[in-house]
Amino acid sequence: MNDGSQKLDNGTTAPERRINFNTVSGLFFVALALILFAIIPYQIDKPLIVVTGSVANLPAELFPQMVAVAFLFLGIWLAVTSFSIHQVNELRNLDKEAIVNVSVTLVLMAIYVPVMVSLGFVVGSAIMVFAMSTYFGNRNFVTGAIISIVLPMFMFFIFRRVLLVELPPFPVDIYPLTNWSLI
Amino acid sequence: MIESFFAGAGLLFDPSKVLIIMTYISAGLFLGMFVGALPGFTTLMAMAILLPFSFFLDPLFGIPFLIGVYKGGIYGGSIPAILVSMPGTGAAVATTFDGPALTKKGQARKALEIALFSSVSGDLTSDIVTILLIGPIAAIALLLGPPELAAILFLALIVISATSSGVFVKGLLMLALGLFLGMIGQDPIGALSRFSFGMGSIESGIPLLPLLIGIFALPEIFVSIEKKAGMIIESTSLKITGEPLTFKEFKSCGRTIMRSTAIGTVIGMVPGVGQVVAAFMGYAAAKAASPTPEKFGKGELEGVAAAEAANNAVNGPTLVPLLTLGIPGDNLTVILVGAFIAQGMRPGPSLMEEQGAMVFAILIAMVLANILFLVIGYLCIPLFAKVVTIRKSFLLPATLVFAFAGTWVFRGQPFDLGVLVFFGAVGYIVKKLHFDVTPLAMGFILGPPMEYAFGQTIILAQSNLLGYITVERPITAVIFALTPFLTYLMWRRSARLKARFGVEE
Numbered sequence: 001m002n003d004g005s006q007k008l009d010n011g012t013t014a015p016e017r018r019i020n021f022n023t024v025s026g027l028f029f030v031a032l033a034l035i036l037f038a039i040i041p042y043q044i045d046k047p048l049i050v051v052t053g054s055v056a057n058l059p060a061e062l063f064p065q066m067v068a069v070a071f072l073f074l075g076i077w078l079a080v081t082s083f084s085i086h087q088v089n090e091l092r093n094l095d096k097e098a099i100v101n102v103s104v105t106l107v108l109m110a111i112y113v114p115v116m117v118s119l120g121f122v123v124g125s126a127i128m129v130f131a132m133s134t135y136f137g138n139r140n141f142v143t144g145a146i147i148s149i150v151l152p153m154f155m156f157f158i159f160r161r162v163l164l165v166e167l168p169p170f171p172v173d174i175y176p177l178t179n180w181s182l183i
Numbered sequence: 184m185i186e187s188f189f190a191g192a193g194l195l196f197d198p199s200k201v202l203i204i205m206t207y208i209s210a211g212l213f214l215g216m217f218v219g220a221l222p223g224f225t226t227l228m229a230m231a232i233l234l235p236f237s238f239f240l241d242p243l244f245g246i247p248f249l250i251g252v253y254k255g256g257i258y259g260g261s262i263p264a265i266l267v268s269m270p271g272t273g274a275a276v277a278t279t280f281d282g283p284a285l286t287k288k289g290q291a292r293k294a295l296e297i298a299l300f301s302s303v304s305g306d307l308t309s310d311i312v313t314i315l316l317i318g319p320i321a322a323i324a325l326l327l328g329p330p331e332l333a334a335i336l337f338l339a340l341i342v343i344s345a346t347s348s349g350v351f352v353k354g355l356l357m358l359a360l361g362l363f364l365g366m367i368g369q370d371p372i373g374a375l376s377r378f379s380f381g382m383g384s385i386e387s388g389i390p391l392l393p394l395l396i397g398i399f400a401l402p403e404i405f406v407s408i409e410k411k412a413g414m415i416i417e418s419t420s421l422k423i424t425g426e427p428l429t430f431k432e433f434k435s436c437g438r439t440i441m442r443s444t445a446i447g448t449v450i451g452m453v454p455g456v457g458q459v460v461a462a463f464m465g466y467a468a469a470k471a472a473s474p475t476p477e478k479f480g481k482g483e484l485e486g487v488a489a490a491e492a493a494n495n496a497v498n499g500p501t502l503v504p505l506l507t508l509g510i511p512g513d514n515l516t517v518i519l520v521g522a523f524i525a526q527g528m529r530p531g532p533s534l535m536e537e538q539g540a541m542v543f544a545i546l547i548a549m550v551l552a553n554i555l556f557l558v559i560g561y562l563c564i565p566l567f568a569k570v571v572t573i574r575k576s577f578l579l580p581a582t583l584v585f586a587f588a589g590t591w592v593f594r595g596q597p598f599d600l601g602v603l604v605f606f607g608a609v610g611y612i613v614k615k616l617h618f619d620v621t622p623l624a625m626g627f628i629l630g631p632p633m634e635y636a637f638g639q640t641i642i643l644a645q646s647n648l649l650g651y652i653t654v655e656r657p658i659t660a661v662i663f664a665l666t667p668f669l670t671y672l673m674w675r676r677s678a679r680l681k682a683r684f685g686v687e688e
Contacts, residue, residue: 021616022353029356036363045375058638060370060377063630067366070359077352085350091615098409105408105583106608112587113600121591125584132580137411147577155588163239165592 211251219259361626447496465493
């Protein structure tokens with residue numbers, strides 16, 4: 001796999017003098033700077049009263065402009081110096097298993113959000129923990145099911161009863177988790 | 184400051200609170216040691232995920248709880264480092280030089296006990312030094328006005344970016360990105376809307392908690408799940424064997440512990456260096472001072488003591504720049520900043536003036552935490568030794584659920600969960616591309632107060648900024664003038680230390 005580097009005689013690596021991920025990163029920030037310059041006039045509200053002279057305030061767009069300038073110069077700096085930076089693009093070096101595992105987790109997280117909000121924290125989390133633990137190698141389904149239910153219930157109790165904050169409650173809101181005094 | 188100290192002691196030892204405080208510290212220590220003992224699960228991740236717990240507690244309970252996680256996590260990493268040569272955290276890497284060799288010699292118990300006693304000694308001493316130093320430094324910090332504060336925050340941000348891991352310019356880019364993210368919402372002077380793109384959810388800015396959990400905790404989880412592994416290690420290799428540590432053996436390590444504590448304490452006050460370098464420096468200094476350096480690396484108790492005392496001695500002093508100037512020295516203290524801000528206590532020069540008693544109560548709680556640290560650590564060593572046998576297949580989803588629950592309770596908005604996932608993905612990608620997210624978090628947190636201080640300076644200057652700074656605020660001018668020089672010095676020193684001790688990447 002090409003990581004933008006070549007083997008030297010002494011076994012170390014040296015970057016090739018060609019575009020690598022750091023060059024692209026530098027150019028990304030240059031592009032971000034240009035986008036910022038373009039949107040600053042439209043995305044920063046104007047004050048209703050403009051004060052000038054010796055009592056003038058710091059304009060709201062000054063710091064964003066300074067950051068845009070920083071993106072521009074630092075992006076160019078990174079792009080120019082990228083040819084002499086000894087780093088490997090670990091994103092490109094990810095193997096198939098890692099890509100699949102991270103992707104599956106991201107998908108499960110994306111599903112978990114609406115499930116937790118609609119079905120409640122305990123049910124949503126139980127599904128999430130069971131699905132994820134099964135995917136990541138658990139084959140003892142009874143243990144998996146017990147942990148999947150007990151863990152979210154415990155957390156629900158901690159948040160609701162100890163920290164006194166809300167988690168999505170339905171459908172186990174009324175009984176028994178919010179009525180611990182009944183147990 | 185003396186009055187604040189005694190008022191803080193009064194707050195802490197209030198009979199109606201002290202037991203609750205001790206319970207929360209103990210819980211924090213236990214959780215920290217638990218996570219620290221798990222290879223691949225970092226103290227940073229534990230603190231980020233447990234941060235929301237501190238939000239909803241009294242500051243006197245919540246912040247000591249997080250400090251407990253911090254202390255416990257740094258120590259917990261030494262347990263698998265000693266038993267199976269697998270450091271639970273980066274801070275425990277230097278412990279692997281002698282710890283596993285002692286285990287092979289059948290002296291695992293001695294190694295674990297010297298690690299615990301050295302960690303507690305280093306931590307306790309540095310906490311006391313922190314309490315002694317923080318008052319005078321805070322008194323000086325109180326003399327600073329907005330121009331000096333703006334200059335110091337600017338200097339701190341640049342220095343932290345320069346000393347973060349990786350390439351200097353990449354640290355600066357992450358800082359700029361953090362500053363930009365911190366500008367989304369309302370400007371701190373005129374409360375004008377900036378970069379909200381008509382989205383009501385970010386009219387008041389990107390929420391701090393999902394961002395912190397997202398960039399610090401989720402990438403660690405993603406890295407852990409790259410490989411499916413049922414169990415981190417087989418339990419058969421985790422037997423704690425041998426005789427307990429004798430007082431004579433502990434005493435023989437006394438000089439080493441004191442030396443490492445001094446090293447860790449100094450390192451802790453310097454932004455951007457951290458526990459890993461302190462542990463290596465402590466180890467190297469002990470080896471250099473030993474009459475039998477050839478024994479180091481082959482199972483020398485002093486080797487374990489040196490590394491562990493040094494890495495834990497960093498914990499307390501990192502709070503000195505944080506509480507007096509509002510400057511977090513590393514990613515762990517960034518999480519603490521989040522906890523302070525959520526409690527309405529923005530770290531900075533005015534914090535000691537406004538809430539001096541509470542700050543001292545928290546600092547004294549750190550000292551108290553060390554006593555609990557000793558007890559919990561001693562009693563739970565066998566338990567934490569087994570922690571690495573827990574299946575990752577359960578730990579990972581449990582950690583994720585904690586992250587989601589903690590984010591939800593912040594504001595109860597599904598949007599925040601989206602922010603969490605977004606910054607988790609961003610954090611993972613930039614980690615793989617060798618960008619350090621610590622400057623990003625620092626820029627996000629310190630950007631608005633820096634802009635506010637700068638805005639106040641502009642008003643004070645009455646349109647003559649250069650004249651005002653050079654004539655009326657010479658300290659500000661000196662700080663600005665020295666910024667490039669100090670940045671270069673700190674960068675060179677940090678790069679040398681990291682290169683020397685192999686902790687660059």
